[in-house]
Amino acid sequence: MPGSNLLSELPEELLQDVLERLQKADLTSLNLVSRWCYEVATPLVWRQVELVDCGTEHGDGRDEHDDGGIVRKLLLLARRPNLARSVHVLTHRCHLPPPAIFSELPYNTFSAQTLSTDPRTIRLVQHAVALMTHVHTLRIIFGHPNLTDALLRCFFDTNRALPGSGYNPIRKLWLENCRISAGLNPSIESHPYGLPLQLDFTGLESVRFRRLPMRPVMALDWFRATIVYSRGGRFRKLLDGTGGRYDTTLNGFEVESRDGDEHLLWLENRRVYHSPDGEAVSDLGPSPLEALYEQASRWDDMIYESLPTTGDLSLPSDVEELGFLSLHDRSVMAYRGQSIDCGPPDSSETENAYPTMRRDNLLTRTRAYKAMQRETIPSSTAAIMMLRSAGSTLTSLTLDWVLSIPPLSWSPIATNRYLGWLSMYQNLFGCRFPHLRAFQFRNSVVPDTLLLPGFYLFDRSFRTTRETLGLPAWAREDKDDPEMLSLELAGLEFMEAHPKLQCLAWPMDHFFAPGEMDSEIATRVQAVVENLGRTLTDLRVDSLYSGTGEPQSEAWVCHDYGARASRRKFITEFATKMQKIESIKIEGGMPRDERREVVRALHNNPLNKIVMIGVCSPLGNTWGYEGADVSQSLVVDSELDGLEAEDKPTIFELGPTKPNPPPLDFKYDLEYGWEGSAPMLHTIASYHASTIRELKFCGYKGAPVLLSPTPITNPLLAPLKHFHALESIILSMHLTTLFEGASRDNEVISYWLNSRTPTSTALVHITDEEPEGWEKELRTKFAPDALAWRITNFVAPFLSERAKGRKGGVHVRASFCIGENGGLFDVDLWVGKGVLGSDVCLGFKGPREELEEERRRGKLEGRRWF
Template sequence: MSKPNILAQLPEELLQDILERLYKSDLTALNVASRWCYQVATPLIWREVELVDCRTVHEEGTDEHDDGGILRKLLLLASKPNLATSVHTLTHRCHLPPPAIFSELPYNTFSAQTLSTDPRTIRLVQHAVAQMTHVHTLRIILGHPSLTDALLRCFFDSNRSSPGSGCNPVRKLWLENCRISAGLNPSLESHLYWLPLKLDFSGLESVRFRRLPMRPASPLDWSRAGIVYARGGRGRELQDGTGGQYVTTLNDFSEESRAGNDHLMWLENRRVYRPPNGEPVSDLGPSPLEALYEHASRWDDIIYSNLPVTADLSLPNDVEELVSLSSYDRAVMAYRGQSLDCGAPNNPGERAYPFPLHRDRLLTRNRAYKTMQRETIPSSTAAVMMLSSASATLTSLTLDWVLNIPPMIGPSIDPKSYMSWTSMYLDLFSCRFPHLRAFQFRNCVVPDTLLLPGFYLLDRSFRAANDIAGVPISMLHNKKDGQASSPDLAGLAFMEAHPKLQCLAWPMNHFFAPGEISPDIAPRIQAVVETLGRTLTDLRIDSLYSGSGEPQSEAFICPDHGARASRRKFVTGFAIKMKKLESIKIEGGMPRDERREVIRALHGSPIKKIVMIGVCSPLGNTWGHEGTDVGQSLVMDSELDGLEAEEKPTVFEIGPTKPQPPPPNFKYNFEYGWEGSAPMLHTIASFHADTIRELKFCGYKGAPVLLSPTPITTPLLAALKHFHNLESVIMSMYLTTLFEGAPRDSDIISYWLNSRTPTSTALVHITDEEPEGWEKELRTKFAPDALAWQITNFVAPFLSETAKKRVGGVHVRASFCIGENGGLFDVDLWVGKGVLGSDVCLGFKGPREEMEDERRRGKLEKRRWF
């Protein structure tokens, strides 16, 4: 009896459990084994679909955003309903690496005008989405703007939510590195691509906005200095996510914006004549918009001509008919407009053309401007309106490093921009979500992501001034269901309205205002905090990253006394009252002693997971004062600034001792300052060793040097042996890349990347003789198996013997930052006990960068609270 026949006899639940464990390549092989195998494997193969573009070289240039692969999948989904109904998770992403957080993200408008613009593509999306009736998760990551609009407007078309549509609602929405102001606009008058005009987001349960523009309206156009990805633009270098750079084609936003103005002028001044038996021709030549889309139009025609069309797999008739559109018509349909997140000017025609205009011509140009302007509301307004539409079902809301600051150009803040920024927060916090369980606002990376100054979650906001940008606070009222509330208590009212939160993320210095709490609201604040003390299991706090690294303490030198006072009020007014917390994440530029005090204040919570992330190693500085203990032979000069020395006598005295738990009657009292302090791990072990399952410490300055650790490393890490229930530890380590006085980062990274490719011929040249010099260095220190061995030897002695004896051992991740642009590479391994009782590596993966396919998918699928 054949194996497929044996499988067919299994109960359905057991069969599904077996098949779901197979890799996609194995399912694809099973799919062609028999008719029965096709029936059981096909739904699993198509359960998750990715729409990803690619890079294609043509004779006349390189198309950095070829949609061929996307179109082939859309064609299959539109033509074969049995495949489309199998799709549960749909992801659209660009094949390029995401923009670097610090150097590229703030300057990327994500408005690429020339990507995925062919009207046939947009219509094909409509056909495919209409067939995908069971999609519950939609992810768009670095999405092409027009394709993003099409997916959002089609999946949330109000007609899909009507009774009898047969469509299940999308329950999870992940939007990252993309524009949302057009795709999420709930009501449009018209759309040149014939996309749905009315949207309904009811049914959404989880929403994540991540690293994208969510700016309020402003009369100042911040975006004209931004960059956009392009088909046919100029080649420029960007960071590749692996420590190096790559070249892709970009335009300046100002160029694409100017094309719309130039087009209006072209319309005004051209004269058209029609040659015999030919198309109308302008005496001024092609429109500026045609020139902008010249490469995109030509390459799209090539892509469509190469689609695998057969008798049972052909383009729908209404898609095929669009081939007759001229390049001019396609350009006009594709153009998204000239303004991003800006208040629409009263007279856009006058704005585009400052010279005097006849009234009729002005009206004509205004109509043309309005037709071209696809984004008619700012992205913050679109986001809030979408969330309001989903309020009845939403359980998780995450705003993860969103770019929310409007342009504030000049010596003082633009009053209208500041008012708009304030209104954005008041609108967001006027929303009510009856079933909300997770609310995360993580904004600690770059200044563009900062929280509104003076806004507090559990205190009176805007206390430092009686007005906002010249407008009295008393005139700013939140209105929800006809009820007006004071704007300075918007955060507190929001928290009172959501008493079932289990997960909360918020900037540490924006829980409480620096001064005394007003007596009239003190009982309300106390009630909210006590409720959270009973419900919160997951807490994440952050502050803006410091440039050179976090100080040990701000006890003597403090750049912002108000922010410090607010952070310390969080410790004594919030953290100490948490009784159910199982996970705490502390990220950003707060001093090390404040991180320690958070851990001490949480003594009453059963903490299972602790995460600390910063520029410097949260565990302590193993390099000495400004690197004196490692020297230039190991660490580059640029990485030594600002490193404060550890108090070596104290560390060597306390570090190796057994941490003592607090007494049963322990009462927390804050102890700021770092002088005489125990190592961070020793403090954590003293308070939480019995319950900890996971530890994560990220920060590369001062981190343990893997290949030649300094003496102080041992007492700083000694307390690890007391975490007997530890299942996973993640730790930044410093990997020395200097050889003969020069860094070899690029060689090492290439070696790692090539080692993952079995067919690669670019690995180290091996001869019959023992390799010498750099080849020997690569093989013995940086080869993946050599690294795993080094990490095992380094970490294993610090781990608890009890933890290592468990089945599967302890998961260890060593995280390295190397490369000219700081690529992050991780080695995952499992440390356990061998047959003879020695420490052994049970298995390893890596080194892998963040965008390595398995790691990328894992982060998407295992992200908490999504």
């Protein structure tokens, strides 16, 4: 490569700037050219490393979680210090689609006892992490429990934090869809894999807990733990993230727990004798745990047998020795315990569970139970202990859809569960972070993530009676419960202690309690809110999703007057006090008029980004009352429930008119109700058109129909022409695949996935010579280039001529929900002006699902406040 000689003559800063613009595949090719190219390209190739498993077919079955690729990458890092020192960002994830947030996440324990259990793999993690001195970002996304434990405990080992150790601290930690109660426990007595016992999280600046169990309860109802990923086991269908389903192997949690219980019985009753070759043999045969891990251990042996046995990439000797452990020893080492989010019982608890057991056997079982139980504190306790350890350096904390609510059932431990739930909030809001800039608690959009009832951020909590909080009878008896009393002002005190916040996310109906504010704290609340008015630039609010769709208004009919009062107090007592908000996100089931009022209340803020997400299109219902304006060939009956009629005369009158900005002496006043209201975009344009650069409106019911829009669509979208500073807009659109009376969603999705090509920069013209029937329909309407052409023709006329005329045009993302199980597919395109002044598509990508590699990486790397 002649150009490589010229590269070597560039100044170091310019050389790095050039190389960092190359794709990883190009860097990988460059490092093979010469010694010099290898030296300059390799650090960039290894700057970001992913540890990902794969599915592998064996002669005796399919291994859904083959760690072969992870093992080989760990071995390279353990044997090549120069590679390990090059790693700055490390990500561990499972190759399977993460659980669907509504139908699978609440039933997932992420315990997965049989995944990544080989002690050689865990020891390789220790070797590799010991050499990775420059890692600053650790992401674990849908991680295997044992690898999750190993990475957390090795990267946050107290010894790495010692002065002069030579290790850079981990600054960013992202934990998603994984277990944390064992990996984040800062102090443990022992660990079967020999992982570090003492942890130090000092140096962490950003922490994100996302879609994972963070329960404070003392036990989990096993009947809800129905999804446990496994190596071996029964195949079951789960959602694949592209509108369909896939098969993978699962165990029941009760099965894995029963194996542990039967192992204890096996220990009590077995008699050991020695075979002629001196091996200890049980008269009861293999342990139940051996049966649980036998297949995984056999597949792991196959992985390690394929590795080189000589040379500089052979296994370290201490790793190789672990391969000689018996299956029984490996199984006992791998087993994580019989309980989730709880500590091992003391002898009295065990005695209650086994009243007829002899005391010597009882003590034996208790000791064995404690030895096997990996998780000894609840996950919420582990998380909060970690946060306290990082308190002096933390700047950003996000809890994003974490499963925190305990099952409040009829069981005898319901009271303890509820008190544990209280303690979680007490402990979390008792933390102090002197440098905190972002605090996000996005936790109120689905029932399993609900906020503690009656808890408020800027008000006295639990003032109302227990009946209005909807608590069970036992929780109403003691109205002076000390746990509740200590939480009354926890939210306010937390906000007072963190006056430098720039980003805040919180449920809209949990800022203020309904009714008048307690006069004793009114001055304190006012001071905090006024301070946030000067510092806050990013505000995000949510509420519980509404199921069939959000109402236009709750002005006349309301299912929860207390929640409505709290949301309205947020608008009048908080939103109106803000002065510097640049980005607002509104998500969940709040009525459309309340979304509009948030926008109006922020009239004097320099908003450049507005995001609204719901079940229904936040812009308005283009389908008519219960779908009356769309043909039955476009939508199905199940999509029509809850669709309210729009005020068509008002929309047709105001939609095309130029929005008038508020007068200079404008003073905000509440305007609830929707009849006679201007379209949502018209209102937004009236107050914020001059500053808006990004718009996002997601909600599929009633969304504009791409291939045959209804007449009301034009006036609803017409105000877009006034957003002259607009750089990006994301819109949900409805895409029907009905053909000859049948839905063709699956065929369209398969076509998209099979025809995926590198980024296109030009559109292909479809001629009249194409085949007839469904094949022509597919190619003329759903082919990626044809779809991009149709989106361009649909959206471009609405956009500002000035915005389209800028270099690069306007980024447009059309988001479609299709497939039997609601797969989300996006088409990204850039609309600009051609040489003759016509609207053109400057390029497009997609359709892409959320898990498509480039899309997935983009969301990770572009996430704000991380």
